[in-house]
Structure formats: structure tokens, C-alpha cells
Amino acid sequence: MQTITADILKKVIHQRPQNSFKGTFGKVLIVGGNPNMGGAAIMAGSAAVHAGAGLVTIATARENLTAVHSVIPEAMFVDYHDAPQFISLIKGVDVIVLGPGLGNDPTAEKVIQTVFANVASNQTLIIDGSAITLVAQSAALKDAVPTNAHVIYTPHQMEWQRLSGIPISEQNNTHRNQQAQQSLNATVILKKHHSEIYFLNGEIRKLMVGGPAMATGGMGDTLTGILAAFIAQFDASFEDRIQAAVFTHSKIADELAEAKYVVLPTDIISHLQSFMKRNCG
Amino acid sequence: MQTITADILKKVIHQRPQNSFKGTFGKVLIVGGNPNMGGAAIMAGSAAVHAGAGLVTIATARENLTAVHSVIPEAMFVDYHDAPQFISLIKGVDVIVLGPGLGNDPTAEKVIQTVFANVASNQTLIIDGSAITLVAQSAALKDAVPTNAHVIYTPHQMEWQRLSGIPISEQNNTHRNQQAQQSLNATVILKKHHSEIYFLNGEIRKLMVGGPAMATGGMGDTLTGILAAFIAQFDASFEDRIQAAVFTHSKIADELAEAKYVVLPTDIISHLQSFMKRNCG
């Protein structure tokens, strides 16, 4: 299994073309944030904004409107209960993140169904957090996962156990992970100490940066926002964009961990712009 | 076409007179921010505050009250559905920004009508974002655009196509742009790679600063706030104040882009005060 190296950054993060506008850098939709976990969707959206996505919208519970506008005024808000607005947005973006802080109640299921039913073939769909668990637990949802879009799952080990049926203790079996991933017809980013990425083309990559200072709530939400922004805005191959995003997230954390005992998701967000500049090819 | 040079800054940004008070530096009203895009109005208002406007009020949807007070406590809030308060404010300010995050639904139309019906001849009215699109699409609104006030449109290229009828591919025809602008009886700031400003006196200016790091959501909202503050507070000619504002916005972005891959609107806002000090004549 190959390791992701720092080369990936300059390969993916290019000088922006002079003649460009915000549309050039893609549209990202974050879907998540029930009233209890609004911060998760906000961190995902904020990460996408700071990582350079052209336009970012957060579809979340109505209760989170003010927190969205206060924390990240650059992002737009949509109530995910407002079906016409929500569906129109789903259809109009390049990358959708589904799951940060979404919860696992019937509202969450309905939101997932709405996303699944409206994703188109040119889009990337990142399925994260409780959305993974709900897909794992519901045959109806599993059947509804779009087959035409680029799907990425970002499970931690327990979520991967639920989705793949592989117990955590057996997840060091790369071959078995890959079989499960291929049968999902999706990219899988398995988050753990030394995360692994399983691509549809059969390649597997291992991440050797990142450390225990990142072990704190919201870290995965932030990763989804960076992934979405990198996929939306860059021209490198799908596989390279994903590797660069995952590397960026953990490498910033490593740099900050030199001076901080725990690195918070919002710390990483506020260092994205300078990190990307320093590592721009 | 002449290029705007850094000279414009010291020509416009003067030492404040010792014996002055907040009224000396003008009153600005930002009109925008539906519940989905409250951040846009907040960024415009925050830019106006940081750029030195004496008093700034944000007329926006009721849902944005808390975000306004949290992000920029220096600004005042008005619910744009509260007609008496809203109209009284329109009549009492020096510069009105109409459009950031306003949306394009019937509420937006009604808000635009209210502004148009109450603007007076000594005021400057900056028409931005979806307000431009609505004016372009509605003959009734187009007819209602105030003829007595100083009107500035700040379209990006697609909005300019809608407003002028000139396809984007033909917008390098300066003469045709100017004809359309003159028929609007307004100043036009055409936002693109190397933005152009068309003045009523026939002058045209080109902006050579600014770059692709600015291609992100909310950047135009921020420009409107800076424009409003410069027009409200400075004594230079109308044309010079506009050029200085446009130059300031993009020059700060260029400076920040030395260290940031993407420059966010809120980054520009937080550097306005020091930039203006360094470039004060």
C-alpha cells in the first residue's frame, strides 16, 4: 500500500488562473446539522469556504440559521425542510457533503432520501457520519444510494464496521476492506490511526501524517469540507484531489500540534488559507 | 482607457479633521440579506463600518437580527418589513446599498420598490447583486429607478448581460458598454478580471490590481460596503471616491494573497483600517 506524500499538494493545489470568477471554483452544498449538532455542519461549511470553494451553502435545521450567518457569513443558509429550495440547490452544485451533525432520526432519513433522489451523474457525493450509519442500517437507503454520482464514504472504524460488516478487529485486512469498498461502488476514506483510502480504480493509499492531537469532536466534519472544496475547485485527477485534501487536513494538524496539546477543527480551518498558499504548485 | 493607480488613495483618503464627530463621516444604509443570505448584508455592513462610515444600519430580514448584533455590534439593525422604520431610514442616510443577499423573490421586489420610491436627490444609491437582476427583468422596476439620485450599478458580467443586453462575449467592446451605461444614466462598475468603471462624465477607468484569490462568495458584498463608506465620508470628487474604494478592495486582497491561497471577504474587512491608515494622504 502506497503512502501519500507531500508531493500531492503541489500536484493538486495550483495557481488559480488569472481570468477566473467564483463559479470557476465550484459550488459546494453541506447537508447536516440538526438542532443538537449545528456546529458540525457549520465547521464543514467553514472549512469548505476557507479551502477555496467558490460558493458554499449549508442546508441545515432552521434553528441553525443565525449560527451559520454569525460564524461564516460567507456561506449561504437553506432550511433542509424547505423541499423546493433544498432540491433546487442539490441539483445546482458540484459537490454535496451529506452527514455532518445530521443525526439519525426520521428527519435525517428523509433528508438523506431527498439528497439521494436528486443527485446527478456529474456530481460528487460525500457521505459522512450518521448518514453512513443510516445507510448501513436501512436496506431502503442502501438501495437508494446514487449509482451515477461519484460517491465517497468517510467512515471511522465503527461506522465502517456497520457499513461493511467487517469487525474493527479485522479491518487491518486490506483485501477484505477493498472487497467491501468495491461492492459499494464508491471511494472509501477509512479514518483511523493512519487512515486508508480505497479508490474505485483499485488503488489504496495510506496516510502517515496526522496524530492524536486531532482526536476531538468535529475533526471529521472539517475534513468533509476540505474534501468538498478540493474536489470542487481543482483539476487534478479525482484520486489526487482526495489525497491532497486528506493530507492537507492532517498535515495542518501536525503543524499546529507543535504548539497545541489538542488541535481543534476551528484551528485547522483558520490555517487552511496560509497552508494552501505555502504548498501551492 | 486609463488605469487606476495607487495615487488615488492619498488623493481621497485624507487625515480626518480634528473637530469632527460621527455625523461628519456619513450615514450608510445596507439593504439586503434575506434569511438565506444574511451573511451578505452583514459583510457589506461590516465593511462599511471598518472603512470608516460614521453610522451604519443594516435593513434585512428579521431572522438576521442576532447575526447582525453578534458579528458587527457597531451597526444598527432594521427589519425591512417594518415600513415606517425602513422608510424613515432611507430618507435619513447619505448612501444606500441595495442588493447584497437580497434574493429575487416578491419580498426582494417590494424592498427594491420601497427604496426606489424614497430615495432623494442628494443621495447615492448602489445597486448590487440580485437587485440588478430584478431591475433588468422588470420593466416596472427599471422605470422606478430614481433619476435624481447618484446611481451606481456593480454588476458582474452575467448581471451586466442581463442589465445591458450585451452578451458576455461582447463585453470587451468598451464603446458598447459605455452606450448602455449612459442610457442607464448611472455609474457602472463592471466586475471582472480587470474591472472597469464607466462614469457619467464619460470617463472610463480600468482596475489592474486584484486577482483570482478574490474569486469567492461575498467578495462583491464587501466591495459595496467599502464604496458606501468612501462615498459617505470623503470629499474628493465622486469619480475619485469610487476609484479609491475599488482600488482599496482589490489592493488589500492582493496584499493578503501573498500569504493566503484564497482571500475571504472577512479577511479584507479586518484589514481595511490599517490599509487606509498606511495609504492616508
Place this chain on the structure above:
Amino acid sequence: MQTITADILKKVIHQRPQNSFKGTFGKVLIVGGNPNMGGAAIMAGSAAVHAGAGLVTIATARENLTAVHSVIPEAMFVDYHDAPQFISLIKGVDVIVLGPGLGNDPTAEKVIQTVFANVASNQTLIIDGSAITLVAQSAALKDAVPTNAHVIYTPHQMEWQRLSGIPISEQNNTHRNQQAQQSLNATVILKKHHSEIYFLNGEIRKLMVGGPAMATGGMGDTLTGILAAFIAQFDASFEDRIQAAVFTHSKIADELAEAKYVVLPTDIISHLQSFMKRNCG
């Protein structure tokens, strides 16, 4: 008329006694902030917290609850429509600031009446902003101004004209200002280029620091918070505490104006702690 000099700082801002607790440094109540101007009350409260008041509560409109908790979690919130809570608070604090962002509608009048009716003789009452205007315009309110408490008015020149009847053009007549002030039986801080303080003991002080970079909305709100904190926590004479507060406010602004074209109230707030440390006797 004597000028306030920097000596006042070390005379008033003393090392805190080792054996002290938050109660030692006094309780401050900010009363203001209608839904349109919640930021004013928040800035006053935040200034009081950063200037060292032991406990700060903000009595404001219900709509401002979230902005209070978000911007200054150190402060407590009370709905000024909740009479029992509000009255109990008024009775329990050392210094009350009445006016920042209060507005001038019947609610504001009622709030003022409630404060006036419940202030006790050991308290200091700072009357600011629209509360000054309302007192000036209503004989009933004027009659209700507490005669037992230490009352401080902080008018700008137009408010002083309303309160004293002295036209702005004649306010350089120190003697006449003083006569009006003495008949109010209150301290008056007349805010203008070179502010003047009229004390009950007949002394008058002039402030030669501060400048036009401070001419921006919310600057007076911030001053009230600093005044309240200094009066609540320090042991110097009443006159000296007021002078030190006024000097601190403007001197910080002067220092920041070295690098900022306009100095915002929130800028001053965030530099209070370090300024007071550097100027502690």
C-alpha cells in the same frame, strides 16, 4: 480649566488586593439595547467586563439574548420587560448605565422610569444616549431623575443642547455649561472635540487626548462601560475615577489610531486589559 493628564491613570488604576474576589470589583448593570440597537448595549457590557468590573449584567430586549451570550459570555442577560428580575437587579448593583441603544419609544420611557424608581443612594447612575434625550423632553422623567444617587450624564453636543437648552454654538461658554450642570445636580461629561467634565464640586476638566479616528458609531456606548467599571472597582475619589475612565477610553484610541484609520469601539474593548496593566500604579 485643568487638563486631564496621564498621571490620573496610576492614581486610580491600582494593583488589585491579593485577597479579593469578584464581588470586590463591583456589580455593573447596563440597561439598553432595543431590538434595533442591541449592539450598543453589548459593547457597553463588553467594555465593562474588559475594564475589570466584577460582575456585569445587560438588561436589554429579549431579542438580544443570543447576541449577548455569543459576544460576551462573561456577562449575564436580563429581559428588561421582566419587571421582577429587572428591579431586583437594579437594586443589587453598584453602577447602572442607562441608555446605550435604548431608543426613544414608550418602551424606552418605561425602562427609564423603572430604573429611576428603583435606584438607591449608594449607587451611581450613568445616563447616556437616547435616555438623555428622553429626560430632556419629558418633564415627568426629568422630575423622576433620582436625587439621592450619583448621577452622571454623558451627552454629546446635540444631547447637551436638548438637556441644558444651550445651543451648540454657545457651548464654549464654560460658565453657562456649569450652571446648567449644577442645576441638574449631576456630573456632566460633555463629549466633543476636547471633551469636558463638569463635577458637582465645581471642578471642570478638559480632555486633550482622543481624536477623529474615534468618530464612529458605538464609541459613546463603550465609554459608558469603562466608566461603570472604573467607578465600580476603584477606590480613588469619584472625580478621579471618572477622569481615569475618560482618559483611558481616548488614550487607547489614540494609540490604536497610530495604525488604524478609524478606531472601532470593539478595538478599544480588546485593548483595555493590556492598557490598564501598562498604566497600573
Place this chain on the structure above:
Amino acid sequence: MQTITADILKKVIHQRPQNSFKGTFGKVLIVGGNPNMGGAAIMAGSAAVHAGAGLVTIATARENLTAVHSVIPEAMFVDYHDAPQFISLIKGVDVIVLGPGLGNDPTAEKVIQTVFANVASNQTLIIDGSAITLVAQSAALKDAVPTNAHVIYTPHQMEWQRLSGIPISEQNNTHRNQQAQQSLNATVILKKHHSEIYFLNGEIRKLMVGGPAMATGGMGDTLTGILAAFIAQFDASFEDRIQAAVFTHSKIADELAEAKYVVLPTDIISHLQSFMKRNCG
């Protein structure tokens, strides 16, 4: 009585194990924050996040939802009136902080009863602020204090008087304090100039760091969050973790007091990560 020394830091704050995830560092629940004092619960929760707790949830009044998500998006929110969610959370965490900003009305009592009724033997329960006063005043609540959990009280002197019956003037009687503490079957952190910690094993420790710059509202709320995070995430003895948390809180304040006249709770929070890194064993 032994003094707590800086040695305690390296003894407790260890390098995190490489193979760890957020669950490794424990789950913390903050219970507090009525509508008037939402900031207290938010500061406790924010302190717990910054001090390294793996997952932090704030159970508070519904009115505080937005402030929680805005100030500390890393934390989750629960409405403490939502019994099923609240009880499920209580049962699922490692450490519970009960009291910051909770108030002393019937709602507060009910919240306390719910916590007391659902705490289990492997959990730590920190009882703070008005929760101490309510326990002191209600025989029913006192009887309901869990006997199986690790209970820590964090009274200031007036609260200790209420809880122990020992007048403040007699609280320098260590032996009497200890008798009262032992009869409570709990650890007691008596907050005062030179705070004292009374442990169940009979040990008493005195804190010689910290000073009057900390005498400001919210300081105790912040301590509870640090305590919770240290107890939840570290492996040292219960007594050592508590000492390290108390020392960290005051030592950061001392460092900041070199440059700030008053040190705010939010100042301490923002320096936790770097302090813990510098003092990591």
C-alpha cells in the same frame, strides 16, 4: 497542608497515545445555562473542548442553542427540558458538570434531580455554583446526591458556608472544613485566595498560584470545564488530575496577568492548548 507544585502538570498531562480516537479522551456533559446565564455553560463547555475532552455536550436552556453553536461549534447542544435526550446523555458520559449558570428556580431544581437520578457509579459529577446552593438549601436534593459516583463540589466561600454550615470567618479552620467535606463523602475544591482541595483519602492541597486578576465573573465556570476535561482524558490518579486542572487554570491566569490587568475566562480558554503543550510530560 501541602502546596500543589508545577510538577503536577507533567505528571498528569501526558503525550497522547498514537493510536487513539476522540472516544479515548472521554465524554463530558455540561449542565447549566438558564436563559439569563447561558454564557456560563458555554464557557464551561468551551473550556472542556480546549482542554482536550474528546466529546463535549452542553445541556442548557433552549434559548442558548444558537449561542452554543456560534461560540463553540465543536460542542453539541441538548435542551435540558428534553428529558429523553437529556437522560440518555447523562448515562453516556464520563464526567458531568452541574451548575454553571443554572440558576436557582424550580427549573434548576428539576434539572438537578434529573442528573442526580441518572448518574452511575463510574461517573464523576462536579457540582458547581447555584447547584451547590440548591443542594445546601434542600434536604430532598441533599439526600438525592449520588453516593456511587465521584462527587466534586467547587464552592466559593459563601457557597461553602451554605453547604457546610461553617461561616466564612471560620473557614480557615482546616480540620473543620475537612470534617464537613468527609461527611459529604465528596471531594471539595474550596475556591478562595489560595484555594484548598479536600480529598476523600484525607489529603488536603493548597494552591499558591492564581491572583486577583482572576476575580471576575465566569472564572469558576471555566474551571469546571478544565476539571471535567482533565478527569475525562487523563490516566493519573483522581487526586492528581484534579490538582493538575486547578493548577492549570490559575497558572495560565498568572501568565496572562503579566500583560493584562484583568484576565477573562475566555482568555484562559484560548490559552489552554498551548499551555498544556508546554507542560506536557
